[in-house]
Amino acid sequence: MNKDNRDTQRHRTLKGAKIVLNEGFSTFSCTVRNMSDTGAKLIVQSIVGVPNRFELALDDGRRFQCETAWHTEKEIGVRFIS
Incomplete structure (x- = not known):
């Protein structure tokens, strides 16, 4: 694992997305x-109301099922799950 306890290297990006709940x-x-x-x-305005598992819908059309690995008041680290 790398120094950030990740199995794979992350790449910097700046993409719009939505956290999707309650079937959209x-x-x-x-x-x-x-x-x-x-x-x-x-990066979010607030983590209030965001559950531990949710769907992430990127503006480019890709979708991922996620679970929270860590969070601060305005950041959420997620793992993609199947």
């Missing part, structure tokens, strides 16, 4: 700041 009835806008094959770091 609820969403939170976010920005993807870095991403790998196994996870990502998201």
Whole structure:
């Protein structure tokens, strides 16, 4: 593993995305700041109301099922799950 306890290297990015809940009835806008094959770091206005598992829908159409690995008040580290 690398020094950040990740199995794969993350690449810096700046992508628009949405955290999708309740089968699409609820969403939170976010920005993807870095991403790998196994996870990502998201920037949000607030983590309030964001559950531990959710779907991440990138503006480019890709979708990922995620679980929270860590968080601060405005950042969420997620692992992609199948």
